[in-house]
Amino acid sequence: MATRSLIPSGDFRTTYAADTTIFPTITSRNFAIFGILLACFAPYVFSNYWLSISIQIGIFAIAALGLNVLVGFTGQISIGHAAFFLLGAFTSAYISNNAPIPVFFAIPFAGLVTALVGLIFGVPAARLKGLYLAIATLAAQYILLDFFSRAEWFSGGSVPASAEPFSIFGYMLRGDRQYFYVVLAYLIVSYLLVTNLMRTRDGRALIAIRDHYLSAEIMGINLSKYRTLSFGIAAFFAGIAGALYAHYQLVVSQEGFGIERSVLFLAMVIIGGTGSVMGTLMGTAFVVLLPETMEWISLELKGSAIDRALELNTNITFLREIAIGLIIIAFLMFEPDGLAHRWRQIKAYWKLYPFSH
Amino acid sequence: MEYTLEVRGVSLRFGGVRALTEVSFGVKPGELFSIIGPNGAGKTSIVNCISGRYKPTEGRLFYRGKDITGLNPNARPSLGIGRTFQNLALFHHMSVLDNIMVGRHHLLKNNFITGSLYWLTGARREELDHRRKVEEIIDFLDLQSVRKATAGTLPYGLRKRVELARAMALEPQLILLDEPMAGMNFEEKEDMTRYIVDLNEEFGMTVVMIEHDMGVVMDISHRVTVLDFGRKIAEGDPATVLADPHVKRAYLGEEDEALVDPDDVPLPRESAA
Numbered sequence: 001m002a003t004r005s006l007i008p009s010g011d012f013r014t015t016y017a018a019d020t021t022i023f024p025t026i027t028s029r030n031f032a033i034f035g036i037l038l039a040c041f042a043p044y045v046f047s048n049y050w051l052s053i054s055i056q057i058g059i060f061a062i063a064a065l066g067l068n069v070l071v072g073f074t075g076q077i078s079i080g081h082a083a084f085f086l087l088g089a090f091t092s093a094y095i096s097n098n099a100p101i102p103v104f105f106a107i108p109f110a111g112l113v114t115a116l117v118g119l120i121f122g123v124p125a126a127r128l129k130g131l132y133l134a135i136a137t138l139a140a141q142y143i144l145l146d147f148f149s150r151a152e153w154f155s156g157g158s159v160p161a162s163a164e165p166f167s168i169f170g171y172m173l174r175g176d177r178q179y180f181y182v183v184l185a186y187l188i189v190s191y192l193l194v195t196n197l198m199r200t201r202d203g204r205a206l207i208a209i210r211d212h213y214l215s216a217e218i219m220g221i222n223l224s225k226y227r228t229l230s231f232g233i234a235a236f237f238a239g240i241a242g243a244l245y246a247h248y249q250l251v252v253s254q255e256g257f258g259i260e261r262s263v264l265f266l267a268m269v270i271i272g273g274t275g276s277v278m279g280t281l282m283g284t285a286f287v288v289l290l291p292e293t294m295e296w297i298s299l300e301l302k303g304s305a306i307d308r309a310l311e312l313n314t315n316i317t318f319l320r321e322i323a324i325g326l327i328i329i330a331f332l333m334f335e336p337d338g339l340a341h342r343w344r345q346i347k348a349y350w351k352l353y354p355f356s357h
Numbered sequence: 358m359e360y361t362l363e364v365r366g367v368s369l370r371f372g373g374v375r376a377l378t379e380v381s382f383g384v385k386p387g388e389l390f391s392i393i394g395p396n397g398a399g400k401t402s403i404v405n406c407i408s409g410r411y412k413p414t415e416g417r418l419f420y421r422g423k424d425i426t427g428l429n430p431n432a433r434p435s436l437g438i439g440r441t442f443q444n445l446a447l448f449h450h451m452s453v454l455d456n457i458m459v460g461r462h463h464l465l466k467n468n469f470i471t472g473s474l475y476w477l478t479g480a481r482r483e484e485l486d487h488r489r490k491v492e493e494i495i496d497f498l499d500l501q502s503v504r505k506a507t508a509g510t511l512p513y514g515l516r517k518r519v520e521l522a523r524a525m526a527l528e529p530q531l532i533l534l535d536e537p538m539a540g541m542n543f544e545e546k547e548d549m550t551r552y553i554v555d556l557n558e559e560f561g562m563t564v565v566m567i568e569h570d571m572g573v574v575m576d577i578s579h580r581v582t583v584l585d586f587g588r589k590i591a592e593g594d595p596a597t598v599l600a601d602p603h604v605k606r607a608y609l610g611e612e613d614e615a616l617v618d619p620d621d622v623p624l625p626r627e628s629a630a
Binding site for chain 2 (some may be wrong): 001016017020170193194196197199200202203205207208210211213215216217218219220221223229233247275343
């Protein structure tokens with residue numbers, strides 16, 4: 001019964017506690033801590049442009065994590081995730097503008113409000129599956145967007161709503177450099193929370209529902225409760241991410257948060273690896289960085305020998321869009337299990353070198 | 358005599374198909390009770406009624422004197438009813454350990470909030486305590502070597518054992534085993550038989566078992582009930598049942614005056630687990 005394990009020989013566990021750690025080995029844990037420490041230096045190394053890209057990755061990775069709980073771990077589907085993201089953004093902006101609550105508290109509060117709304121939209125989810133559920137969540141997207149354009153008191157209607165900058169106890173954080181740490185902290189905490197969730201009772205119940213809902217029910221798991229709960233959790237992280245985004249941009253508008261953004265969130269989850277916490281981060285980075293990379297390539301191409309030979313001129317822009325689409329298609333064909341799976345393969349390769357198994 | 362499980366006049370119809378017709382029997386505490394019958398006799402249907410997958414069209418089910426006919430399936434483990442499935446129903450992408458831990462669901466108290474805050478809320482200690490219980494089951498069923506393996510990658514015989522482990526983790530007083538030995542080789546059957554006898558004698562569980570292997574059924578059952586075309590045709594200790602003329606006819610395919618002519622009755626579909 002050879003089961004592939006990357007735990008080095010001689011690494012024995014003598015307590016159950018040592019066998020239920022987040023990271024499989026001490027080295028992998030140290031690497032993660034080292035990675036976080038490196039990330040702390042990012043604001044001093046990165047240009048403003050790259051700093052803004054990393055903040056975006058951080059924020060979207062939190063939202064995508066929520067979606068992964070729903071899609072990857074519970075086996076449900078949602079194409080209304082962007083609407084919950086936007087709801088979190090508007091809620092946090094509204095609270096920080098209209099109530100004497102510092103932004104520090106407004107962000108988690110916006111998460112809770114979004115989670116409540118998510119639970120409401122999650123109720124039909126307990127009874128629907130597959131394509132039917134997809135359509136139901138599409139309805140959620142349109143209902144919420146319609147609400148935002150009508151409720152001017154809440155969202156400012158056609159005028160973008162303004163949001164207060166981030167503050168803790170009167171101390172105002174200004175600029176990308178300081179905001180980077182806020183996002184980093186939220187990112188780490190969110191990923192820890194979800195990792196913990198997935199190794200305890202309710203997380204296991206979600207995965208059990210995904211793998212075999214009939215036997216999950218016989219094991220005492222209330223299907224309706226957990227399917228609805230999963231929507232609540234997904235909406236919570238979308239709300240947190242949206243709130244972070246609002247206080248980063250300082251204005252919130254509906255622009256760019258239609259159905260295409262919802263699909264992009266799904267792409268992040270699928271490319272990163274459904275049912276993988278760290279994969280979500282990789283997938284988000286991939287989806288955010290891909291257009292940037294293609295932009296860079298097309299800029300390099302402009303005026304080069306290839307450009308002149310093929311007379312591309314302005315067509316480069318269109319080629320870029322096509323290339324992004326092609327890369328995503330190729331990715332899904334050759335890497336259906338996502339980046340997380342590829343990462344495991346790479347680790348196995350180095351671990352087992354020069355043998356292949 | 359107080360029954361652990363009492364099935365009282367249960368009928369189950371799917372449209373025009375009569376899967377069960379007025380089936381009644383009682384299982385006494387501590388008994389190892391077998392249900393046998395030819396394919397499509399309604400064995401799995403009756404177990405599905407007991408575990409809550411199906412609601413009987415007529416009749417009532419009592420568990421330790423309590424009417425459980427309309428109870429949701431997910432409420433039954435906490436009463437003490439556990440089951441395994443005929444067709445494997447493991448959580449394929451989870452490890453064996455996590456599969457068994459799912460069985461502890463109704464015994465664990467942490468929820469999505471306390472679970473997420475793992476270190477701060479005592480969820481960690483609770484999980485580790487239950488891990489200890491699960492390891493006892495792993496020890497009992499000899500699953501140590503595969504505890505971290507993904508359930509979907511295991512060979513058939515082992516998967517059946519993992520499923521038994523998961524049902525044991527529920528700590529049931531009544532365990533329903535739907536063909537625990539189907540598709541196993543001789544050695545695996547021997548092991549499984551030993552486990553079932555241990556469940557009954559050592560763990561004190563009341564066992565209701567569906568099984569096709571007559572040798573095993575006759576060897577270990579205290580009492581046997583025989584179904585054919587959704588009706589009970591015989592019940593009693595193994596020897597009596599084997600000698601019963603109705604049973605002989607049901608298995609050898611001769612006509613039986615106790616039933617309608619089998620050729621005229623649409624065959625009830627073997628319902629999926």
